[in-house]
Amino acid sequence: MIIWGWGKVTKKIIGAVFERTCSHCNSSEIWNLCIVRTWFTLFFIPIIPYRKKYCIACPRCGSYMELTEEEFEQIKIDITSGDDNINKDHASDRMKYGGKTETQINYLKQMEEYKNK
């Protein structure tokens, strides 16, 4: 017998957004940006997400406000860029030049700059 369903809902939290007073539980909390997916399940295992909602949610009571995809992308950029840009640059350099020494990396960067001129 195949057991399937449509109802499984998962919430993926992307990050904290801003403080907001919740109209449900009346508390001021930092709300979370999240993606809510509704899944098609087979034997209780989520297989295909068939509905996707973007929202910001109250961390206390879980009530949420739906966003459009554009709003979501904008907020996501705002919270994932931000003040640790330098570290991010560094991390992406490390990915790109994985396993190389600082000197080699500097050399490669100079070569790239040279090529771009």
Ligand SMILES: [Zn+2]
């Ligand atoms: Zn709330």
